[in-house]
Amino acid sequence: MLQQAFNGLVGGAFYALLALGLAVIFGMLGVVNFAHGAFYMLGAFGSYVLLDSFGVNFWVALVVVPVVLGVAGTLLERLFIRRLSPLDPLYNFLFTFGLALVLQDLVKREYGVQSQPYPRPELLSGTVDLGLFTYPAYQVFVLALSLVVCVVVWLVLTRTRVGMIVRAATERPELTRSLGIDVGRWVTPVFGFGIALAGLAGVLAAPMRAVNPLMGADLIITVFAVVVIGGLGSIFGSVAAGFAIGLVSALGNLYVPALSQTLVFILMAVVLLWRPAGLFGREESPS
Amino acid sequence: MEGPVLRAQGLAKEFRGFRAVDGVDLDIAEGSVHALVGPNGAGKTTLFNLLTGFLKPSAGRILLGERDLTGRRPEQVARLGVARSFQITSLFPQMTPREHVELALAGATGLTWRFWRSHRLLDRFGDRAAELLDQVGLAAHAEIPAGNLAYGHKRALELALALALDPRVLLLDEPTAGMGVEDIDRTVELVRKVRAGRTVVMVEHNMSVVSSLADRVTVLQSGRVLVEGPYAEIRHDPRVISAYLGDPHAED
Numbered sequence: 206m207l208q209q210a211f212n213g214l215v216g217g218a219f220y221a222l223l224a225l226g227l228a229v230i231f232g233m234l235g236v237v238n239f240a241h242g243a244f245y246m247l248g249a250f251g252s253y254v255l256l257d258s259f260g261v262n263f264w265v266a267l268v269v270v271p272v273v274l275g276v277a278g279t280l281l282e283r284l285f286i287r288r289l290s291p292l293d294p295l296y297n298f299l300f301t302f303g304l305a306l307v308l309q310d311l312v313k314r315e316y317g318v319q320s321q322p323y324p325r326p327e328l329l330s331g332t333v334d335l336g337l338f339t340y341p342a343y344q345v346f347v348l349a350l351s352l353v354v355c356v357v358v359w360l361v362l363t364r365t366r367v368g369m370i371v372r373a374a375t376e377r378p379e380l381t382r383s384l385g386i387d388v389g390r391w392v393t394p395v396f397g398f399g400i401a402l403a404g405l406a407g408v409l410a411a412p413m414r415a416v417n418p419l420m421g422a423d424l425i426i427t428v429f430a431v432v433v434i435g436g437l438g439s440i441f442g443s444v445a446a447g448f449a450i451g452l453v454s455a456l457g458n459l460y461v462p463a464l465s466q467t468l469v470f471i472l473m474a475v476v477l478l479w480r481p482a483g484l485f486g487r488e489e490s491p492s
Numbered sequence: 493m494e495g496p497v498l499r500a501q502g503l504a505k506e507f508r509g510f511r512a513v514d515g516v517d518l519d520i521a522e523g524s525v526h527a528l529v530g531p532n533g534a535g536k537t538t539l540f541n542l543l544t545g546f547l548k549p550s551a552g553r554i555l556l557g558e559r560d561l562t563g564r565r566p567e568q569v570a571r572l573g574v575a576r577s578f579q580i581t582s583l584f585p586q587m588t589p590r591e592h593v594e595l596a597l598a599g600a601t602g603l604t605w606r607f608w609r610s611h612r613l614l615d616r617f618g619d620r621a622a623e624l625l626d627q628v629g630l631a632a633h634a635e636i637p638a639g640n641l642a643y644g645h646k647r648a649l650e651l652a653l654a655l656a657l658d659p660r661v662l663l664l665d666e667p668t669a670g671m672g673v674e675d676i677d678r679t680v681e682l683v684r685k686v687r688a689g690r691t692v693v694m695v696e697h698n699m700s701v702v703s704s705l706a707d708r709v710t711v712l713q714s715g716r717v718l719v720e721g722p723y724a725e726i727r728h729d730p731r732v733i734s735a736y737l738g739d740p741h742a743e744d
Binding site: 372 | 571575576578582584598654
């Protein structure tokens with residue numbers, strides 16, 4: 206059971222990385238980025254292509270792929286999302302949704318739908334003795350790195366001026382602007398950063414999950430549920446809910462396997478009934 | 493009182509064929525308290541959003557002194573000296589009043605780019621922040637998350653935020669909305685205190701607040717200026733009475 210809990214946390218690490226990116230993007234831009242899963246998939250494919258065609262190893266991919274995708278994200282924001290944002294929010298929903306389909310199908314056309322193999326990096330191919338059980342070293346690495354990334358993002362958000370501005374702009378963009386703070390200046394880098402996080406999650410997923418064009422679409426639905434449970438736009442909530450959902454679905458898998466696919470959504474419904482704004486969301490009240 | 497510090501000329505805003513603000517001319521005298529009143533839907537809040545850059549006018553100009561504010565973004569308008577409060581309480585629930593004011597001070601000074609040493613830099617604002625909180629009567633509540641403050645205190649904090657920008661013109665959107673008598677009295681006192689050295693434009697429904705604070709009153713109706721003048725004059729104007737005040741005897 207402990208081992209299953211650990212599996213859950215590792216799965217939760219992916220939810221957390223993706224939900225964190227979605228939350229900052231949603232908060233800052235008011236855009237629900239339906240293409241987030243596609244960028245996760247591109248992250249995994251990016252590292253696959255780098256290794257398969259260019260012999261570039263995992264460690265280089267771990268740095269290069271998120272950076273490249275992050276830059277692509279900033280261009281996407283500049284060229285398209287920014288132009289659509291004065292219009293009805295539906296335009297950006299449709300745009301990112303369409304983009305996800307296009308990216309998916311482009312990859313499908315090149316590589317087909319079957320899963321591509323990606324070996325674990327040699328350094329992490331063994332197992333680690335965690336006392337109560339042994340565990341694949343790579344999974345331990347994934348969990349540790351995700352935790353480090355989440356903690357670093359948290360520190361940046363809470364301890365630095367730029368973090369203060371991003372948090373402020375995420376929660377109350379209008380008030381922040383009326384205080385003389387140029388929110389627009391931070392929108393592009395934040396969007397790029399969110400995309401880079403999705404790319405990072407994708408690279409991390411490549412050695413332990415099936416690398417195929419639909420891997421993002423499968424995962425992102427759950428991530429949306431995670432974001433809703435954590436509270437839309439709540440940065441802390443999305444990370445906490447990510448790990449929690451990972452844990453709950455892994456344990457659910459163990460005890461009620463029949464419900465493993467739906468458990469997250471049952472949980473979401475319960476949370477929404479109990480706290481409509483999500484666990485860490487802010488209630489919109491008149492005072 | 494001197495010449496106008498804030499002027500609107502032929503200001504208009506159209507939403508899909510509906511003219512929410514329809515050719516408004518406004519001269520706000522330097523150092524005055526100027527109230528905007530009018531029935532719901534008269535265009536007061538739209539006018540506020542135009543003056544602070546949250547909406548782009550369909551026509552007309554906005555001038556702050558000699559400077560053209562037309563089409564500038566909200567953060568630019570704020571830094572040029574026009575600060576606003578919001579009609580609906582709008583604060584960061586997890587941040588304390590002191591953090592709010594420090595953020596506002598940081599925004600006002602344009603220091604937002606130098607982010608890594610933020611907390612050391614923020615300490616420079618500590619004294620000024622304490623002063624502002626004291627001014628609005630929040631010194632004792634400086635470390636309570638804003639989400640847990642009493643309603644009157646939240647509104648006072650919003651005022652402190654606007655003041656942190658040290659604005660030439662302070663725009664208050666219904667500063668006493670939803671308040672009980674005690675909080676209203678306190679707010680009136682507060683506005684009296686902070687108006688020194690600046691110009692205040694306020695949207696206000698409460699006529700006793702208008703009468704005790706405002707030097708001039710502009711009455712809006714259907715997006716246009718119906719009448720403008722000192723409170724004592726406009727309150728007897730038959731057009732105003734029929735448009736807004738209703739039965740004249742009900743007010744007295």
